[in-house]
Amino acid sequence: MLIDTENRELLSLPTAELLRLAPFAGDFFSSLGLELPAEEISTADYFASLDAELLEDLGLERQTLAERFTAFMELLENLKSGIDNAHIESITIRGGHDKSGRAEEFDLTVKPGEVICIVGPTGSGKSRFLADIEWMAQGDTPTGRTILINGAAPDPSQRFSIEHKLVAQLSQNMNFVMDLTVEEFITMHAESRMVDDIPSVTAAIIKLANDLAGEKFTPQTPVTALSGGQSRALMIADTSCLSTSPIVLIDEIENAGIDRKRAVHTLVDKRKIVLMATHDPILALMGDRRLVFKNGGISAIIETSNSERANLALFEEMDAKLGAVRNALRNGERISHTPLLA
Amino acid sequence: MKLITIAGPPSSGKTAVTIKAIAALQREGVHVGVVKFDSLSTQDQSVYEKQGVAVMSGLSGNLCPDHFFVSNVSDCLSWGAEKGFDLLVIESAGLCNRCAPHIQGVLAVCVIDNLSGVDTPKKIGPMLKMSDVVVITKGDIVSQAEREVFSYRVRQVNANGTIINVNGLTGQGGHELGKLLLNAPETPDLDGRLLRFSMPAALCSYCLGQRKIGSDFQMGNVKKMDFK
Numbered sequence: 377m378l379i380d381t382e383n384r385e386l387l388s389l390p391t392a393e394l395l396r397l398a399p400f401a402g403d404f405f406s407s408l409g410l411e412l413p414a415e416e417i418s419t420a421d422y423f424a425s426l427d428a429e430l431l432e433d434l435g436l437e438r439q440t441l442a443e444r445f446t447a448f449m450e451l452l453e454n455l456k457s458g459i460d461n462a463h464i465e466s467i468t469i470r471g472g473h474d475k476s477g478r479a480e481e482f483d484l485t486v487k488p489g490e491v492i493c494i495v496g497p498t499g500s501g502k503s504r505f506l507a508d509i510e511w512m513a514q515g516d517t518p519t520g521r522t523i524l525i526n527g528a529a530p531d532p533s534q535r536f537s538i539e540h541k542l543v544a545q546l547s548q549n550m551n552f553v554m555d556l557t558v559e560e561f562i563t564m565h566a567e568s569r570m571v572d573d574i575p576s577v578t579a580a581i582i583k584l585a586n587d588l589a590g591e592k593f594t595p596q597t598p599v600t601a602l603s604g605g606q607s608r609a610l611m612i613a614d615t616s617c618l619s620t621s622p623i624v625l626i627d628e629i630e631n632a633g634i635d636r637k638r639a640v641h642t643l644v645d646k647r648k649i650v651l652m653a654t655h656d657p658i659l660a661l662m663g664d665r666r667l668v669f670k671n672g673g674i675s676a677i678i679e680t681s682n683s684e685r686a687n688l689a690l691f692e693e694m695d696a697k698l699g700a701v702r703n704a705l706r707n708g709e710r711i712s713h714t715p716l717l718a
Numbered sequence: 719m720k721l722i723t724i725a726g727p728p729s730s731g732k733t734a735v736t737i738k739a740i741a742a743l744q745r746e747g748v749h750v751g752v753v754k755f756d757s758l759s760t761q762d763q764s765v766y767e768k769q770g771v772a773v774m775s776g777l778s779g780n781l782c783p784d785h786f787f788v789s790n791v792s793d794c795l796s797w798g799a800e801k802g803f804d805l806l807v808i809e810s811a812g813l814c815n816r817c818a819p820h821i822q823g824v825l826a827v828c829v830i831d832n833l834s835g836v837d838t839p840k841k842i843g844p845m846l847k848m849s850d851v852v853v854i855t856k857g858d859i860v861s862q863a864e865r866e867v868f869s870y871r872v873r874q875v876n877a878n879g880t881i882i883n884v885n886g887l888t889g890q891g892g893h894e895l896g897k898l899l900l901n902a903p904e905t906p907d908l909d910g911r912l913l914r915f916s917m918p919a920a921l922c923s924y925c926l927g928q929r930k931i932g933s934d935f936q937m938g939n940v941k942k943m944d945f946k
């Protein structure tokens with residue numbers, strides 16, 4: 377409750393002082409459609425001075441403003457400390473049962489930096505599995521699974537808190553919909569995370585994304601003008617650097633315009649737990665394990681063996697050849713003239 | 719019986735997520751009914767019926783559907799009690815950004831979608847700011863960054879509510895939403911209950927059906943823009 381009284385005291389500080397202590401506090405006013413109070417006025421006095429008609433128009437009630445303000449300041453603190461407290465050493469999925477009630481009988485523990493592949497046909501239970509992780513199932517979902525964080529049941533308050541969201545998702549049909557340049561876009565994301573040095577984080581993300589993407593783009597490129605590969609590269613770079621979620625789910629990284637292996641390595645380097653729904657042989661072999669889905673449950677967990685991995689070189693060679701043909705097509709060449717096919 | 723009000727802009731996914739949550743509740747034997755409020759016509763009646771959900775529609779004609787809602791909500795409750803529902807969901811039209819059907823002591827849900835843009839949360843009035851549960855939909859088509867910024871912006875204007883992402887198409891999150899709906903308090907009757915926020919008076923001549931343009935025809939609560 378210490379935070380609470382501290383936040384109440386913030387109410388009586390002159391605005392200039394408030395903004396010095398908490399630079400993001402200004403967002404409180406703009407998010408409610410209010411103007412920033414004058415420097416020398418305290419937030420409490422400002423609330424008292426607001427025009428009744430203005431409040432009516434904004435759909436606000438004067439007596440709830442102070443409460444909203446303290447809740448907002450608490451949110452800022454939680455977000456800031458959420459970044460430091462996001463110490464997840466392991467996530468354990470304790471098996472439940474499939475659609476026919478057959479027990480799954482496994483305890484799967486995953487750690488930062490691991491890559492887990494998810495395989496199985498559509499409708500085999502992959503989405504439910506993710507939902508179980510996302511909402512930290514406690515035997516109370518249709519699969520009966522239980523999720524443990526660092527070996528223990530999570531605090532119930534974390535189940536629905538956006539500050540503790542476990543899963544970030546990147547999938548093929550996701551697109552950027554905002555009318556912003558790459559730089560503005562990443563800056564906006566960084567601001568919502570209250571990152572300290574926004575310009576350098578933004579620059580680092582754009583550089584990383586350019587390393588992953590086949591074709592380069594600039595900070596001034598509108599996000600909606602990025603190609604599929606560039607979008608995916610930017611999403612991966614952004615998620616690896618700015619998302620607090622310890623797990624990143626990717627479904628099928630398309631072949632064109634992005635270095636798939638490096639994309640996965642980028643996430644691994646940032647200590648993400650990578651869950652990848654893929655039937656791509658090269659990506660599947662990058663996984664430490666494969667979860668096989670069937671009838672709403674996990675029917676097997678396959679460790680990637682050395683003999684399986686021995687195929688990787690061959691698959692990569694085949695992949696490179698196909699890639700060269702693709703490039704030849706793009707450049708208007710004849711396929712039969714591509715020397716690599718020999 | 720538990721009562722729930724669901725509001726949100728048109729096409730934000732209110733019907734879609736409500737159906738997914740109801741389906742999850744029905745599997746657990748919960749008996750759920752729906753009342754849908756709209757202005758001139760509603761397709762939702764048949765959408766709910768197709769899912770085997772008992773549904774009533776209320777059409778407000780040229781009144782604000784939320785005003786119409788308040789005049790009829792007690793009767794909705796009686797209908798639900800008569801039908802023996804465990805839970806009655808009222809879906810609002812979501813046509814009026816300034817009104818909200820939310821009632822004190824009744825679980826209030828607001829549904830908004832990621833596609834509406836990150837500036838939307840601050841533009842939506844009490845129906846978002848005063849809700850207990852905020853459901854965010856259409857996360858399947860925008861980037862992770864936009865989802866994170868969007869939920870942060872929702873948090874900014876509603877710091878105490880529970881935010882939940884639900885996919886109205888696949889139903890991911892529907893089970894969890896159902897659990898939150900079941901937490902609603904019992905509402906035996908509504909007489910004397912208060913709305914969470916006063917509804918603005920519909921007092922200008924155009925509210926009352928005037929169609930002619932010009933200052934001679936403007937009456938009542940008329941506000942003028944300042945061009946100076």
Ligand SMILES: Nc1nc2c(ncn2[C@@H]2O[C@H](COP(=O)(O)OP(=O)(O)O)[C@@H](O)[C@H]2O)c(=O)[nH]1
Nearest residue numbers: 728729730731732733734855856884885886887
């Ligand atoms: N892609 C996607 N579409 C959705 C989602 N939720 C709802 N929709 C679609 O959005 C449209 C409007 O949904 P509806 O439930 O009728 O909105 P309402 O007017 O708020 O009741 C429908 O075509 C839905 O199928 C979602 O999570 N993802």
Ligand SMILES: [Mg+2]
Nearest residue numbers: 732733762809
């Ligand atoms: Mg609807």
Ligand SMILES: [Zn+2]
Nearest residue numbers: 782784814817
């Ligand atoms: Zn209205």
Ligand SMILES: [Zn+2]
Nearest residue numbers: 921922924925
């Ligand atoms: Zn009017």
